[in-house]
Amino acid sequence: MKKPIFVIEHLEQKIWKWCFFEYKNISKIVGKENVWFTNLKRGTGILRKYGKVIRKSVREFDLEKVCVLDPEAKKTLTPKEANKFDYFVFGGILGDYPSRKRTKKELTKFIKNARARSIGKEQLATDNAVYVVNEIVKGKKIGDLKFKNGVEIRINKIESTILPYKYALVKGKPLVSRDLVRYFKK
Numbered sequence: 001m002k003k004p005i006f007v008i009e010h011l012e013q014k015i016w017k018w019c020f021f022e023y024k025n026i027s028k029i030v031g032k033e034n035v036w037f038t039n040l041k042r043g044t045g046i047l048r049k050y051g052k053v054i055r056k057s058v059r060e061f062d063l064e065k066v067c068v069l070d071p072e073a074k075k076t077l078t079p080k081e082a083n084k085f086d087y088f089v090f091g092g093i094l095g096d097y098p099s100r101k102r103t104k105k106e107l108t109k110f111i112k113n114a115r116a117r118s119i120g121k122e123q124l125a126t127d128n129a130v131y132v133v134n135e136i137v138k139g140k141k142i143g144d145l146k147f148k149n150g151v152e153i154r155i156n157k158i159e160s161t162i163l164p165y166k167y168a169l170v171k172g173k174p175l176v177s178r179d180l181v182r183y184f185k186k
């Protein structure tokens, strides 16, 4: 079976460290040959190891069989439908509370011929959203997957920090990139 392409439309001003760690994790999750990073005008060098880097925005492409992952979409992605798509487009957007609904405003409405689908009402980090969609493509229903709200990263014996997002559990552990954990500890 042909694997779909996971398109990450970078929508932050810079490739912040947090974005970079998530993008690296995405490459690890689905394989670099299946990842496109789009809308990257500057600082592309560091991402070449992790996928195809494209200066153009995905808005300028004329893709077919394309699904945009948007927490505001009315329909939820199912395994049956997931198999019909060749491209899944995600916002390279960092989480925010309350959500500014940037995916809908800056991405979904600009992608030609796309179906918008959600993978639940709460926002996940982009790497987690990619993991979930990849699992759905492999046949899992969203209800088969396990999640945890809020992850605590212990910095030392006294201090810790809480990441206030929803994380997929992989083998019982929240999917947080090791680089991000190391970064917080530093």
Ligand SMILES: C[S@@+](CC[C@H](N)C(=O)[O-])C[C@H]1O[C@@H](n2cnc3c(N)ncnc32)[C@H](O)[C@@H]1O
Pocket: 068, 069, 070, 071, 072, 089, 090, 091, 092, 093, 094, 095, 096, 099, 100, 101, 102, 103, 104, 117, 118, 119, 120, 121, 122, 123, 124, 125, 126, 129
């Ligand atoms: C951290 S989320 C960004 C959410 C952001 N607050 C917004 O304004 O849309 C990063 C990306 O992951 C994907 N994503 C995260 N949670 C999702 C969900 N529940 N349903 C569909 N896509 C999701 C979307 O593609 C989104 O652009």
